[in-house]
Amino acid sequence: MKTSIYYGPQDIRCGEKNDPKIDQPHQILVEVSATSICGSDLHLYRGEIDSMMERGHSQIGHELIARVSEVGSNVSKFKVGDRVTMAYSCSCGECYMCEVGQTAHCETTEKAVYGFGIPFGDLNGTHTEALILPHAEGHVIKVPDAIDDASALTLSCNLPSAIIANKLADIQPGENVAIIGCGPTGLLTMDIALGKSAGQVVCIDQLDYRLAIAAKKGATTINSTKQGWKDEALSLTNSRGFDKVIEVVGYPETLQMCLDIIRPGGTIAAIGVFCDQEFNLVLADVFLRDISLHMNGFANVQPYMWEGIRLMERGVINPSEYFSHTYTLDHIDQAFSTFYEKSDHALKMLIKP
Numbered sequence: 001m002k003t004s005i006y007y008g009p010q011d012i013r014c015g016e017k018n019d020p021k022i023d024q025p026h027q028i029l030v031e032v033s034a035t036s037i038c039g040s041d042l043h044l045y046r047g048e049i050d051s052m053m054e055r056g057h058s059q060i061g062h063e064l065i066a067r068v069s070e071v072g073s074n075v076s077k078f079k080v081g082d083r084v085t086m087a088y089s090c091s092c093g094e095c096y097m098c099e100v101g102q103t104a105h106c107e108t109t110e111k112a113v114y115g116f117g118i119p120f121g122d123l124n125g126t127h128t129e130a131l132i133l134p135h136a137e138g139h140v141i142k143v144p145d146a147i148d149d150a151s152a153l154t155l156s157c158n159l160p161s162a163i164i165a166n167k168l169a170d171i172q173p174g175e176n177v178a179i180i181g182c183g184p185t186g187l188l189t190m191d192i193a194l195g196k197s198a199g200q201v202v203c204i205d206q207l208d209y210r211l212a213i214a215a216k217k218g219a220t221t222i223n224s225t226k227q228g229w230k231d232e233a234l235s236l237t238n239s240r241g242f243d244k245v246i247e248v249v250g251y252p253e254t255l256q257m258c259l260d261i262i263r264p265g266g267t268i269a270a271i272g273v274f275c276d277q278e279f280n281l282v283l284a285d286v287f288l289r290d291i292s293l294h295m296n297g298f299a300n301v302q303p304y305m306w307e308g309i310r311l312m313e314r315g316v317i318n319p320s321e322y323f324s325h326t327y328t329l330d331h332i333d334q335a336f337s338t339f340y341e342k343s344d345h346a347l348k349m350l351i352k353p
Contacts, residue, residue, distance in 0.1 A: 009047025093138025
């Protein structure tokens, strides 16, 4: 079967693997309808975690919409033909960590993540024609046919992460909110925040075309590449800083931006995927300003997938509007290049097998 394979930094291509087969009673086999590229996949593409990948072997992708084609003997929740998606992290649904909602820290699967290399379980990725979903009853969910493929893909990672970001920030009516990063997850985070009767919602990014999308939705926008961006942002809060700041990028520089514009007593929710090992956090500053800092890049999305479905079914969120390009699996290399280079006003890639 066709599947995307990691060959090295900036070298992810369509290759061939043997067709997957069920070999455990808790597994299901699915045929992929569509998949996509997440911003966290760019850490792989850039080679930032090359040591975790086996070149010529490791598969890529953790966002999925698919149809069940076979079920294991212990699976009763799903049947052949069901339309499903799954959380990006594979969780059993029964261990202590799953029971307390920390599904990304599942003790049974040992923090396994689809398409993210050897240390994270060496699971098959979703950029493929078919794949096995182990422990299916613990982290797979049925998707109503009324939800289009593109929107459904965001249930694996983007939309639940946006929901988590808003819950961690705990935005109250009238509060000023800054969102750093206007990729698909950042824009979904903005959509939810705008519905919370916030004061000003300010989106900060380096790309004008993404900021234009945020502005059209009603957010105030600031390009952080322009001189004086921080003063401009703080001026919107009478120079005291934002009540809440949500970070959706995953770099030390963007985390520092959060600290630079948060008010004393404010809350930072950092849900970007950070690969850097160190950050110079000035403890005295955080302590004396009473800042609450939540780090949640390894998000526990499974408990929030149903809420994501509800938001889409009721018309609160329409993630399909953030898909800008469609590619076949044969051209996964071009999809990665477009997404990485941010060329042609790239937002989110829809990949069809």
